[in-house]
Amino acid sequence: xxxxxxxxxxxxxxxxxxxxxxxxxxxxxxxxxxxxxxxxxxxxxxxxxxxxxxxxxxxxxxxxxxxxxxxxxxxxxxxxxxxxxxxxxxxxxxxxxxxxxxxxxxxxxxxxxxxxxxxxxxxxxxxxxxxxxxxxxxxxxxxxxxxxxxxxxxxxxxxxxxxxxxxxxxxxxxxxxxxxxxxxxxxxxxxxxxxxxxxxxxxxxxxxxxxxxxxxxxxxxxxxxxxxxxxxxxxxxxxxxxxxxxxxxxxxxxxxxxxxxxxxxxxxxxxxxxxxxxxxxxxxxxxxxxxxxxxxxxxxxxxxxxxxxxxxxxxxxxxxxxxxxxxxxxxxxxxxxxxxxxxxxxxxxxxxxxxxxxxxxxxxxxxxxxx
Amino acid sequence: xxxxxxxxxxxxxxxxxxxxxxxxxxxxxxxxxxxxxxxxxxxxxxxxxxxxxxxxxxxxxxxxxxxxxxxxxxxxxxxxxxxxxxxxxxxxxxxxxxxxxxxxxxxxxxxxxxxxxxxxxxxxxxxxxxxxxxxxxxxxxxxxxxxxxxxxxxxxxxxxxxxxxxxxxxxxxxxxxxxxxxxxxxxxxxxxxxxxxxxxxxxxxxxxxxxxxxxxxxxxxxxxxxxxxxxxxxxxxxxxxxxxxxxxxxxxxxxxxxxxxxxxxxxxxxxxxxxxxxxxxxxxxxxxxxxxxxxxxxxxxxxxxxxxxxxxxxxxxxxxxxxxxxxxxxxxxxxxxxxxxxxxxxxxxxxxxxxxxxxxxxxxxxxxxxx
Numbered sequence: 001x002x003x004x005x006x007x008x009x010x011x012x013x014x015x016x017x018x019x020x021x022x023x024x025x026x027x028x029x030x031x032x033x034x035x036x037x038x039x040x041x042x043x044x045x046x047x048x049x050x051x052x053x054x055x056x057x058x059x060x061x062x063x064x065x066x067x068x069x070x071x072x073x074x075x076x077x078x079x080x081x082x083x084x085x086x087x088x089x090x091x092x093x094x095x096x097x098x099x100x101x102x103x104x105x106x107x108x109x110x111x112x113x114x115x116x117x118x119x120x121x122x123x124x125x126x127x128x129x130x131x132x133x134x135x136x137x138x139x140x141x142x143x144x145x146x147x148x149x150x151x152x153x154x155x156x157x158x159x160x161x162x163x164x165x166x167x168x169x170x171x172x173x174x175x176x177x178x179x180x181x182x183x184x185x186x187x188x189x190x191x192x193x194x195x196x197x198x199x200x201x202x203x204x205x206x207x208x209x210x211x212x213x214x215x216x217x218x219x220x221x222x223x224x225x226x227x228x229x230x231x232x233x234x235x236x237x238x239x240x241x242x243x244x245x246x247x248x249x250x251x252x253x254x255x256x257x258x259x260x261x262x263x264x265x266x267x268x269x270x271x272x273x274x275x276x277x278x279x280x281x282x283x284x285x286x287x288x289x290x291x292x293x294x295x296x297x298x299x300x301x302x303x304x305x306x307x308x309x310x311x312x313x314x315x316x317x318x319x320x321x322x323x324x325x326x327x328x329x330x331x332x333x334x335x336x337x338x339x340x341x342x343x344x345x346x347x348x349x350x351x352x353x354x355x356x357x358x359x360x361x362x363x364x365x366x367x368x369x370x371x
Numbered sequence: 372x373x374x375x376x377x378x379x380x381x382x383x384x385x386x387x388x389x390x391x392x393x394x395x396x397x398x399x400x401x402x403x404x405x406x407x408x409x410x411x412x413x414x415x416x417x418x419x420x421x422x423x424x425x426x427x428x429x430x431x432x433x434x435x436x437x438x439x440x441x442x443x444x445x446x447x448x449x450x451x452x453x454x455x456x457x458x459x460x461x462x463x464x465x466x467x468x469x470x471x472x473x474x475x476x477x478x479x480x481x482x483x484x485x486x487x488x489x490x491x492x493x494x495x496x497x498x499x500x501x502x503x504x505x506x507x508x509x510x511x512x513x514x515x516x517x518x519x520x521x522x523x524x525x526x527x528x529x530x531x532x533x534x535x536x537x538x539x540x541x542x543x544x545x546x547x548x549x550x551x552x553x554x555x556x557x558x559x560x561x562x563x564x565x566x567x568x569x570x571x572x573x574x575x576x577x578x579x580x581x582x583x584x585x586x587x588x589x590x591x592x593x594x595x596x597x598x599x600x601x602x603x604x605x606x607x608x609x610x611x612x613x614x615x616x617x618x619x620x621x622x623x624x625x626x627x628x629x630x631x632x633x634x635x636x637x638x639x640x641x642x643x644x645x646x647x648x649x650x651x652x653x654x655x656x657x658x659x660x661x662x663x664x665x666x667x668x669x670x671x672x673x674x675x676x677x678x679x680x681x682x683x684x685x686x687x688x689x690x691x692x693x694x695x696x697x698x699x700x701x702x703x704x705x706x707x708x709x710x711x712x713x714x715x716x717x718x719x720x721x722x723x724x725x726x727x728x729x730x731x732x733x734x735x736x737x738x739x740x741x742x
Contacts, residue, residue, distance in 0.1 A: 001372060002446060002739050016469060016742045050684055072685040073656075075373060092685065093645040093654075095701050098387060117646055120700055148686055149646035149654050180683055274464040275488050275520035283464075283520050285444075288713040290741055294664045294682065311665065312551055313421055313712050314443040314463060314741075315519055329491055330466050341684050342659040345717070348739050367739075368373050368719050370661055370685075371387045 001363070002348045010358040017272040017332065018286035020347040020364075024354045026266035027245060028060075033263065034227075034244050035064035041231045046070055046089060046220065048242030051341050053366035054350055055083030057245060068111065070240050074099050075369030081110045083365060089113040089220070091176060091240065093121060093141070093149055099371065100124055104132035113137035115176050117151040119163045122170070129169030137173040138164045139220065142205050144198035146181040153201040154208055161209045161216070174218030175209070177202035178240065183225030184250060188257035195229035203235045224263070225254055248340040250295035267340055268301060271316065273331040282318040282327030286335065287311040292342030298335035308335060372734070373719045381729040388643040388703065389657035391718040391735075395725045397637035398616060399431075404634065405598075405615050406435035412602045417441055417460060417591065419613030422712050424737035425721055426454030428616060439482065441611050445470050446740030452481045454736060460484040460591070462547060462611065464492060464512070464520055470742065471495055475503035484508035486547050488522040490534045493541070500540030508544040509535045510591065513576050515569035517552040524572040525579055532580045532587070545589030546580070548573035549611065554596030555621060559628035566600035574606045595634070596625055619711040621666035638711055639672060642687065644702040653689040653698030657706065658682040663713035669706035679706060 005016035015021065038045035047061045048070040058069050058080055068087025071077040077088045086109070093115055094103055106112050107129070116122055116138050129136045140160045143150030151157050157175065164172045182194035202219050209216040220238035222230035227244075230236040243251055246267035256262065271286035288311050291298050298316075300306045305324025310317040316335075320327055337343035344350070345367055352360040376387035386392065409416035418432045419441040429440045429451055439458025442448040448459045458481060465474055465485055477483050478500070487493055487509050500507045511531045514521030522528050528546065535543045553565035573590050580587040591609035593601035598615075601607040614622055617638035627633065642657035659682050662669050669687075671677045676695025681688040687706075691698055708714035715721070716738055723731040 002741070005742055017467075018741050092656075095643060095645045095656075096388075117648055118700060143648060147652070148683065148688060150648060152648075272466060274466045277488055277514060277521060277523075281518070285463075285466075286741070288663060288665050288710070289716045292659060292664075294659050312519065317519060329489060339659070345660045346739065347741075368717065370373070370389050370657070370718075371376055 004349045004361045006351050006358045006361065008358055008360055012353050012356050012358060013332065015270055015351055015358065017270055018290045019270050019351050020344065020349065021268045021270050021351045021353055022246070023266045023268070024352045024359055026264035030245050030263045030266060031060055031064055034241060035066070038231065038239055039065055043231050043236065044238040046238050046240055047245070048091070048240050049076060049080055049366065051242030051344065052245060053079070053344060053364045053369070054362050055080055055085060055365050056362040058085050067238070073369050073371065074102050075371050076366040077106060077112070078102065079366035079369055081106050085110065087111040091115060091178065093117055095121060097124065097128070100128035101131070104128040104134055104136060107134035107136055108132065111137070113139060113173055115139050115141040116160055116164065117141040117149050119160055122163045122167055126167040126169045134169070136170055138170050139173050139176040139218065140164070141176040142201065144177045144179045144201045145194055146179050148180060153205040157205045158208045158212050161214050162212060165214055172214060172216065174216045174220065175202060175205055176220055178221040178223070179226065180223065183223040184254065186253060187255050188260065191226050192229055195226045199230070199233040199235050206235065224251055228260065243340050246340040248295070249299045249336050249338045265336055267337060268334045269298065269337060269343070271333050271335055273327050273329055273333070276327040276329060279326055280320050280322070282320055282331070284316040284318055284333055285314065287315045288313050290346060291337050292339045292346070294342065295338035298337050301334040301336050303333065306333070375720045375732045377722050377729045377732065379729055379731055383724050383727050383729060384703065386641055386722055386729065388641055389661045390641050390722050391715065391720065392639045392641050392722045392724055393617070394637045394639070395723045395730055397635035401616050401634045401637060402431055402435055405612060406437070409602065409610055410436055414602050414607065415609040417609050417611055418616070419462070419611050420447060420451055420737065422613030422715065423616060424450070424715060424735045424740070425733050426451055426456060426736050427733040429456050438609070444740050444742065445473050446742045447737040448477060448483070449473065450737035450740055452477050456481065458482045462486060462549065464488055466492060468495065468499070471499035472502070475499040475505055475507060478505035478507055479503060482508070484510060484544055486510050486512040487531055487535065488512040488520050490531055493534045493538055497538040497540045505540070507541055509541050510544050510547040510589065511535070512547040513572065515548045515550045515572045516565055517550050519551060524576040528576045529579050529583050532585050533583060536585055543585060543587065545587045545591065546573060546576055547591055549592040549594070550597065551594065554594040555625065556596070557624060558626050559631065562597050563600055566597045570601070570604040570606050577606065595622055599631065614711050617711040619666070620670045620707050620709045636672070636707055638708060639705045640669065640708060640714070642704050642706055644698050644700055647698040647700060650697055651691050651693070653691055653702070655687040655689055655704055656685065658686045659684050661717060662708050663710045663717070665713065666709035669708050672705040672707050674704065677704070
């Protein structure tokens with residue numbers, strides 16, 4: 001773990017660069033908005049920890065009424081449980097005896113749930129649960145259009161549910177119906193149509209499981225791009241958004257319906273100009289190891305005529321328009337990551353700032369928790 | 372820091388996934404080949420630590436005759452110096468009193484050098500050196516065609532050199548003439564032409580500095596894509612390749628001249644199939660947090676008819692051709708990263724394997740050393 005790039009009380013201008021910085025005012029407004037929106041609709045909120053990997057942020061979400069958190073990996077869940085989080089849903093299939101033993105060990109101190117999309121995976125989870133003397137809640141992941149993991153809705157999902165309830169040590173919590181691909185569809189009409197289809201498939205599958213005599217209390221899913229549709233569906237009982245706490249350049253590209261609005265950008269990488277060899281180019285100290293580039297380069301926040309155009313491992317090239325202020329050594333830029341989740345995963349620390357001061361340093365405890 | 376994904380002596384098939392794995396036989400052949408090629412030409416080898424961020428690998432390079440290592444960040448250099456490396460060149464401009472104080476502190480126990488491309492940056496480095504009571508070696512970075520950092524060759528570079536030698540606490544080691552953009556030009560003719568131009572600019576600049584009465588002993592640069600040209604130039608005295616120890620999918624795309632050959636692929640991410648919902652698709656447990664995607668997706672090594680086609684945070688989608696073996700839960704894939712340096716930066720551990728056994732676990736000590 002690297003040394004923190006600032007201390008509480010430091011001036012924002014003294015944060016060592018590059019650093020991952022959260023504007024706490026914007027961040028807290030995002031937390032409140034989502035918490036109130038879920039509560040007002042009577043739907044549970046279980047925010048996704050893969051976005052922030054930070055127990056302090058999970059606690060802030062729980063304090064606002066979240067029922068628990070989601071994780072994507074056993075190692076992530078372990079970091080949250082070790083920090084005191086007591087209800088974790090691993091929104092992923094987990095394969096192999098060693099990982100399943102770790103999953104079951106967590107269930108001794110926390111409520112633990114996991115996904116299954118294949119009858120063949122169930123016996124191993126049952127063995128791990130019984131060996132640890134715990135119960136593991138299982139949800140059937142169904143494919144609602146993302147074509148990633150997930151058993152087909154309807155009868156194939158019922159067969160998985162039946163195998164779960166037949167297995168000692170396991171209990172069926174419900175179905176997981178997350179449409180990842182829909183989150184980044186650019187028009188509100190496309191997102192609405194994709195989720196309408198997901199709602200229909202989730203509804204039909206829940207009904208089929210119940211028709212087989214198996215209770216199916218939970219239907220969980222949704223992300224920052226589509227959560228309003230799942231919330232208002234009458235079918236989903238739980239929402240899993242993650243990125244809403246931070247936002248990023250990619251989510252900002254979604255066009256919104258008139259009754260929707262973007263969460264605020266609260267996450268930034270603060271970088272500094274280390275070279276300004278010509279009037280039209282500045283080089284900053286944040287490159288491929290400071291941002292994930294899968295959703296494009298970062299945006300330069302609040303600076304007109306400066307654009308981040310190219311990256312190498314530890315350099316970012318900023319193109320400076322002729323009528324923009326000329327770059328100077330030491331100039332600081334606030335950059336909006338293209339994709340927040342894998343960018344956060346590059347940092348050991350989140351620097352929380354309020355106004356001109358550093359207020360807190362939060363460890364990204366689950367950074368690098370790949371296994 | 373995450374727990375290691377294996378222990379020495381484990382079977383390779385028992386490594387927890389996803390894991391960063393190095394085939395030690397191929398890796399050692401790569402080290403030997405480069406060491407011998409530099410030694411045979413009478414050119415110094417100073418491999419770049421930004422590729423591996425691992426003191427054990429730096430030591431293996433030094434044992435084979437490397438004169439020291441390169442780093443890109445002060446934090447990286449600190450990790451290597453803390454592990455006992457005694458000669459470090461930071462191949463980057465370093466700005467700001469706090470970072471420069473750390474750079475100077477290292478010079479108490481190691482030979483430390485850094486780049487400058489702007490007269491305005493020199494006084495700060497001098498202040499830091501004198502405050503620590505050390506000497507810092509400085510190289511003038513010139514722009515030889517990458518259009519990133521670097522002062523213009525010729526007279527502007529001479530002015531920087533003159534300012535360095537006038538500054539107490541600093542000494543001029545020479546010029547840094549690295550052409551990063553040339554490394555990935557695809558044809559041998561393009562790379563040869565780009566480096567011929569870089570050699571000419573480096574030569575002219577060195578001559579101009581010496582004509583001003585300033586010794587300029589070192590001309591350093593080169594990478595895994597072009598090192599033979601700098602080595603044979605008669606101008607470069609030192610080579611800085613990094614990726615040759617591992618290789619990656621992007622470097623494998625370079626077409627080579629008849630007298631050149633690729634280093635061996637020694638770096639892999641081992642991932643496992645966690646979902647195989649349909650015959651034509653498998654989902655592995657390694658996605659955007661397990662690979663850098665700036666140079667494209669990973670390649671599936673040694674498996675015909677399987678292709679890594681899409682990634683989300685913790686999922687990789689593998690397309691399976693109709694005539695390829697069908698995917699099964701738990702299947703293990705060896706994946707070749709698109710770009711080795713930022714992929715290594717995602718892992719806390721390198722798993723060294725020889726044949727069917729894990730031989731060693733090396734910490735990626737400088738992972739996340741951004742500042």
